[in-house]
Amino acid sequence: MSTLGEIRSEVRDSSVPGLHAGAILSRQHLNQIELGTEPTFVVIDRRPLIGQCFLASLRDARPNLAFKGFPSVAAWQDTAASSSANTVLLCLPGGSTPQAERDQIVRELAEIHAYAPGVRVAVMSDYESPDQIVQVLRVGVKGYIPTSISLEVAIRALQLVRAGGVYMPAACMMGLLAGMEITTDQAPEEHDFSPRQLSVARALRKGTPNKIIAYELNMCESTVKVHVRNIMKKLKAKNRTEVAYLTNQYFSKER
Numbered sequence: 668m669s670t671l672g673e674i675r676s677e678v679r680d681s682s683v684p685g686l687h688a689g690a691i692l693s694r695q696h697l698n699q700i701e702l703g704t705e706p707t708f709v710v711i712d713r714r715p716l717i718g719q720c721f722l723a724s725l726r727d728a729r730p731n732l733a734f735k736g737f738p739s740v741a742a743w744q745d746t747a748a749s750s751s752a753n754t755v756l757l758c759l760p761g762g763s764t765p766q767a768e769r770d771q772i773v774r775e776l777a778e779i780h781a782y783a784p785g786v787r788v789a790v791m792s793d794y795e796s797p798d799q800i801v802q803v804l805r806v807g808v809k810g811y812i813p814t815s816i817s818l819e820v821a822i823r824a825l826q827l828v829r830a831g832g833v834y835m836p837a838a839c840m841m842g843l844l845a846g847m848e849i850t851t852d853q854a855p856e857e858h859d860f861s862p863r864q865l866s867v868a869r870a871l872r873k874g875t876p877n878k879i880i881a882y883e884l885n886m887c888e889s890t891v892k893v894h895v896r897n898i899m900k901k902l903k904a905k906n907r908t909e910v911a912y913l914t915n916q917y918f919s920k921e922r
Contacts, residue, residue, distance in 0.1 A: 707733040707751045708825055709743055711775075712758035721758065724818055732822075740778045754787050754829040755779055756812070761793045768792060769799070773806055780807070789828045791821070797839045810834035840908075860901070867894040872911045 710725070712718030715738065722736040735752075737743040743755070757775055759768055772790055779786055789810030790803060800811045810828040812821050813836055824834040860868065863884070870880045877895070881888040895907070904910045 707735055708829070709752040709755045710734060710736045710758060711738070711740060711743060711755060712736065712760075713738050714758075714760055718758065725822065728818055729822055740775050744778075744782050752783075752786060754789065754825060756810075756825060757788060757790045759790060759792045765794055765796070765799045768794065769802060769806070772803055772808065776807055787828050787831075789825060789834065795836065795839070800835055800839045804833070804835060811836065811839075860898070864894050864898055867891060868898055868910065868914045871895065871898070871907055872914055874911070 708725070710718065710722055712721065718736055718738070722734055725732075725734045733751075735743075737746070743752075757772065759771065763771070776788055779788055787809045788807070789812055790808055791812045791814060792799075792803075793814050794800075795813045795815065803811055810824050810833065812824050812834065816824075816836065827834050863886075866884055867880060870883065875883070877888050877891045881891045884891070895910075898904075898910055898914075899906075902910060902913045904913055
Protein backbone atom coordinates (compact mmCIF):
# COMPACT_ATOMS: atom_id res chain seq x y z
CA MET A 668 0.00 0.00 0.00
CA SER A 669 1.44 3.35 -0.99
CA THR A 670 1.83 5.81 1.86
CA LEU A 671 1.18 9.53 1.72
CA GLY A 672 4.86 10.22 2.17
CA GLU A 673 5.78 7.90 -0.69
CA ILE A 674 3.40 9.62 -3.09
CA ARG A 675 4.69 13.06 -2.12
CA SER A 676 8.24 11.79 -2.48
CA GLU A 677 7.48 10.44 -5.96
CA VAL A 678 6.08 13.79 -7.06
CA ARG A 679 9.17 15.59 -5.79
CA ASP A 680 11.53 13.09 -7.40
CA SER A 681 13.17 15.08 -10.22
CA SER A 682 14.82 11.90 -11.49
CA VAL A 683 11.47 10.72 -12.87
CA PRO A 684 10.84 12.38 -16.27
CA GLY A 685 7.67 14.42 -16.36
CA LEU A 686 7.02 14.60 -12.61
CA HIS A 687 7.43 18.36 -12.34
CA ALA A 688 6.89 20.85 -9.56
CA GLY A 689 3.72 22.19 -11.18
CA ALA A 690 1.81 18.97 -10.51
CA ILE A 691 -1.27 19.58 -8.35
CA LEU A 692 -2.22 16.97 -5.75
CA SER A 693 -5.79 16.80 -4.48
CA ARG A 694 -6.04 16.70 -0.69
CA GLN A 695 -8.99 14.33 -1.00
CA HIS A 696 -6.99 11.86 -3.09
CA LEU A 697 -4.00 12.08 -0.78
CA ASN A 698 -6.26 11.28 2.15
CA GLN A 699 -7.66 8.29 0.26
CA ILE A 700 -4.16 6.98 -0.25
CA GLU A 701 -3.21 7.52 3.40
CA LEU A 702 -6.36 5.76 4.63
CA GLY A 703 -5.73 2.76 2.38
CA THR A 704 -8.89 3.19 0.25
CA GLU A 705 -7.08 3.28 -3.05
CA PRO A 706 -9.43 2.80 -6.01
CA THR A 707 -8.83 0.51 -8.98
CA PHE A 708 -6.72 1.41 -12.00
CA VAL A 709 -8.54 0.41 -15.18
CA VAL A 710 -6.52 -0.41 -18.31
CA ILE A 711 -8.47 -0.44 -21.58
CA ASP A 712 -6.68 -2.07 -24.50
CA ARG A 713 -8.43 -3.68 -27.46
CA ARG A 714 -5.33 -5.81 -28.26
CA PRO A 715 -5.68 -9.00 -26.18
CA LEU A 716 -2.05 -10.14 -26.15
CA ILE A 717 -0.45 -6.73 -25.63
CA GLY A 718 -3.10 -5.70 -23.12
CA GLN A 719 -2.75 -8.86 -21.04
CA CYS A 720 1.06 -8.65 -21.03
CA PHE A 721 0.98 -5.01 -19.96
CA LEU A 722 -1.56 -5.75 -17.24
CA ALA A 723 0.58 -8.64 -15.95
CA SER A 724 3.63 -6.35 -15.84
CA LEU A 725 1.73 -3.71 -13.87
CA ARG A 726 0.51 -6.25 -11.32
CA ASP A 727 3.96 -7.77 -10.98
CA ALA A 728 5.60 -4.38 -10.44
CA ARG A 729 2.96 -3.16 -7.96
CA PRO A 730 1.25 -6.17 -6.33
CA ASN A 731 -0.21 -3.85 -3.68
CA LEU A 732 -2.21 -1.88 -6.28
CA ALA A 733 -5.39 -3.00 -8.03
CA PHE A 734 -5.28 -3.15 -11.84
CA LYS A 735 -8.12 -4.45 -14.02
CA GLY A 736 -8.05 -4.82 -17.80
CA PHE A 737 -10.86 -4.54 -20.36
CA PRO A 738 -11.02 -4.65 -24.18
CA SER A 739 -13.27 -1.60 -24.46
CA VAL A 740 -14.95 1.21 -22.54
CA ALA A 741 -18.29 -0.60 -22.89
CA ALA A 742 -16.88 -3.81 -21.40
CA TRP A 743 -15.60 -1.86 -18.39
CA GLN A 744 -18.92 -0.07 -17.91
CA ASP A 745 -20.75 -3.43 -17.79
CA THR A 746 -18.82 -4.59 -14.70
CA ALA A 747 -18.80 -3.75 -11.01
CA ALA A 748 -15.21 -2.52 -11.41
CA SER A 749 -16.51 0.65 -13.00
CA SER A 750 -17.82 1.86 -9.65
CA SER A 751 -14.49 1.43 -7.84
CA ALA A 752 -12.24 3.08 -10.43
CA ASN A 753 -11.17 6.69 -10.49
CA THR A 754 -8.35 6.35 -13.05
CA VAL A 755 -8.67 4.89 -16.54
CA LEU A 756 -5.77 4.35 -18.93
CA LEU A 757 -6.71 4.23 -22.61
CA CYS A 758 -4.06 2.28 -24.52
CA LEU A 759 -4.15 3.37 -28.16
CA PRO A 760 -3.37 0.67 -30.71
CA GLY A 761 -1.19 2.76 -33.03
CA GLY A 762 -1.14 2.63 -36.81
CA SER A 763 -3.53 5.55 -37.22
CA THR A 764 -2.88 9.23 -37.96
CA PRO A 765 -2.52 11.72 -35.08
CA GLN A 766 -5.90 13.23 -35.99
CA ALA A 767 -7.61 9.84 -36.03
CA GLU A 768 -6.07 9.05 -32.66
CA ARG A 769 -7.30 12.33 -31.20
CA ASP A 770 -10.79 11.64 -32.56
CA GLN A 771 -10.76 8.24 -30.86
CA ILE A 772 -9.66 9.81 -27.57
CA VAL A 773 -12.44 12.41 -27.73
CA ARG A 774 -15.07 9.72 -28.38
CA GLU A 775 -13.93 7.40 -25.62
CA LEU A 776 -13.38 10.26 -23.17
CA ALA A 777 -16.99 11.35 -23.76
CA GLU A 778 -18.22 7.78 -23.17
CA ILE A 779 -16.28 7.53 -19.92
CA HIS A 780 -17.36 10.89 -18.53
CA ALA A 781 -20.98 10.38 -19.56
CA TYR A 782 -20.96 7.26 -17.37
CA ALA A 783 -18.56 8.40 -14.62
CA PRO A 784 -17.90 12.17 -14.70
CA GLY A 785 -15.34 12.08 -11.90
CA VAL A 786 -13.03 9.50 -13.46
CA ARG A 787 -9.57 10.76 -14.42
CA VAL A 788 -8.33 9.54 -17.80
CA ALA A 789 -4.79 9.03 -19.09
CA VAL A 790 -3.74 7.77 -22.50
CA MET A 791 -0.81 5.67 -23.71
CA SER A 792 0.35 6.32 -27.27
CA ASP A 793 3.23 5.80 -29.69
CA TYR A 794 3.14 9.49 -30.68
CA GLU A 795 5.47 11.84 -28.82
CA SER A 796 5.26 15.16 -30.64
CA PRO A 797 4.61 18.13 -28.30
CA ASP A 798 1.79 19.35 -30.54
CA GLN A 799 -0.05 16.01 -30.32
CA ILE A 800 0.45 15.78 -26.56
CA VAL A 801 -0.79 19.32 -25.91
CA GLN A 802 -3.86 18.84 -28.11
CA VAL A 803 -4.74 15.61 -26.31
CA LEU A 804 -4.36 17.24 -22.88
CA ARG A 805 -6.58 20.11 -23.99
CA VAL A 806 -9.58 17.83 -24.51
CA GLY A 807 -9.53 16.82 -20.83
CA VAL A 808 -7.03 13.98 -20.59
CA LYS A 809 -5.00 14.15 -17.35
CA GLY A 810 -1.96 12.17 -18.42
CA TYR A 811 -0.12 11.42 -21.67
CA ILE A 812 2.15 8.38 -21.39
CA PRO A 813 4.33 7.59 -24.42
CA THR A 814 5.20 3.94 -25.02
CA SER A 815 8.91 4.82 -25.03
CA ILE A 816 9.09 5.36 -21.25
CA SER A 817 9.86 2.68 -18.68
CA LEU A 818 7.22 0.69 -16.82
CA GLU A 819 8.25 2.33 -13.54
CA VAL A 820 7.72 5.84 -14.89
CA ALA A 821 4.39 4.80 -16.41
CA ILE A 822 3.19 3.53 -13.02
CA ARG A 823 4.30 6.70 -11.25
CA ALA A 824 2.55 8.76 -13.92
CA LEU A 825 -0.68 6.85 -13.28
CA GLN A 826 -0.31 7.38 -9.53
CA LEU A 827 0.20 11.08 -10.12
CA VAL A 828 -2.92 11.29 -12.29
CA ARG A 829 -4.93 9.37 -9.68
CA ALA A 830 -3.70 11.72 -6.94
CA GLY A 831 -5.01 14.75 -8.84
CA GLY A 832 -2.01 15.75 -10.93
CA VAL A 833 -1.44 16.08 -14.66
CA TYR A 834 1.35 14.15 -16.38
CA MET A 835 3.18 14.98 -19.58
CA PRO A 836 6.66 13.77 -20.63
CA ALA A 837 9.52 15.99 -19.49
CA ALA A 838 10.89 16.06 -23.04
CA CYS A 839 7.61 17.53 -24.25
CA MET A 840 7.65 20.17 -21.52
CA MET A 841 11.20 21.19 -22.42
CA GLY A 842 10.26 21.32 -26.09
CA LEU A 843 7.36 23.65 -25.37
CA LEU A 844 9.47 25.94 -23.22
CA ALA A 845 12.23 26.04 -25.83
CA GLY A 846 9.66 27.01 -28.45
CA MET A 847 8.37 29.99 -26.55
CA GLU A 848 9.72 33.31 -27.75
CA ILE A 849 10.20 36.15 -25.30
CA THR A 850 10.91 39.34 -27.24
CA THR A 851 12.87 42.23 -25.82
CA ASP A 852 9.87 44.57 -26.02
CA GLN A 853 8.08 42.48 -23.40
CA ALA A 854 9.69 44.17 -20.42
CA PRO A 855 7.85 43.60 -17.14
CA GLU A 856 6.75 47.19 -16.71
CA GLU A 857 5.17 47.33 -20.17
CA HIS A 858 2.61 44.68 -19.24
CA ASP A 859 1.31 46.98 -16.49
CA PHE A 860 0.03 44.30 -14.14
CA SER A 861 -1.96 45.36 -11.11
CA PRO A 862 -0.78 44.22 -7.65
CA ARG A 863 -3.70 41.78 -7.56
CA GLN A 864 -2.77 40.30 -10.94
CA LEU A 865 0.82 39.85 -9.80
CA SER A 866 -0.43 37.97 -6.73
CA VAL A 867 -2.49 35.68 -8.95
CA ALA A 868 0.46 35.22 -11.34
CA ARG A 869 2.70 34.27 -8.41
CA ALA A 870 0.19 31.59 -7.40
CA LEU A 871 -0.06 30.33 -10.99
CA ARG A 872 3.71 29.80 -11.05
CA LYS A 873 3.27 27.40 -8.13
CA GLY A 874 0.52 25.50 -9.96
CA THR A 875 -2.14 26.55 -7.44
CA PRO A 876 -5.76 25.82 -8.49
CA ASN A 877 -8.21 28.73 -8.83
CA LYS A 878 -10.18 27.68 -5.73
CA ILE A 879 -7.08 27.77 -3.55
CA ILE A 880 -5.95 31.08 -5.08
CA ALA A 881 -9.37 32.56 -4.26
CA TYR A 882 -9.13 31.33 -0.66
CA GLU A 883 -5.56 32.54 -0.12
CA LEU A 884 -6.18 35.97 -1.69
CA ASN A 885 -9.65 36.39 -0.13
CA MET A 886 -11.50 36.84 -3.42
CA CYS A 887 -14.23 35.06 -5.37
CA GLU A 888 -13.21 32.22 -7.68
CA SER A 889 -14.91 34.05 -10.56
CA THR A 890 -12.66 37.06 -9.89
CA VAL A 891 -9.60 34.81 -9.99
CA LYS A 892 -10.73 33.50 -13.39
CA VAL A 893 -11.04 37.06 -14.70
CA HIS A 894 -7.52 37.87 -13.48
CA VAL A 895 -6.15 34.70 -15.09
CA ARG A 896 -7.78 35.57 -18.44
CA ASN A 897 -6.40 39.11 -18.31
CA ILE A 898 -2.91 37.89 -17.42
CA MET A 899 -2.96 35.41 -20.31
CA LYS A 900 -4.19 38.12 -22.68
CA LYS A 901 -1.42 40.55 -21.68
CA LEU A 902 1.26 37.88 -21.98
CA LYS A 903 -0.30 36.38 -25.14
CA ALA A 904 -0.06 33.04 -23.35
CA LYS A 905 -2.07 30.04 -24.54
CA ASN A 906 -2.30 28.24 -21.19
CA ARG A 907 -1.33 28.38 -17.51
CA THR A 908 1.99 26.63 -18.18
CA GLU A 909 3.05 29.45 -20.50
CA VAL A 910 1.93 32.01 -17.90
CA ALA A 911 4.16 30.34 -15.30
CA TYR A 912 7.12 30.44 -17.67
CA LEU A 913 6.59 33.98 -19.00
CA THR A 914 6.17 35.50 -15.53
CA ASN A 915 9.57 34.24 -14.33
CA GLN A 916 10.97 37.69 -15.06
CA TYR A 917 8.66 39.24 -12.43
CA PHE A 918 9.75 36.90 -9.66
CA SER A 919 13.39 36.27 -10.56
CA LYS A 920 14.49 37.11 -7.02
CA GLU A 921 12.02 34.68 -5.45
CA ARG A 922 12.68 30.98 -4.94
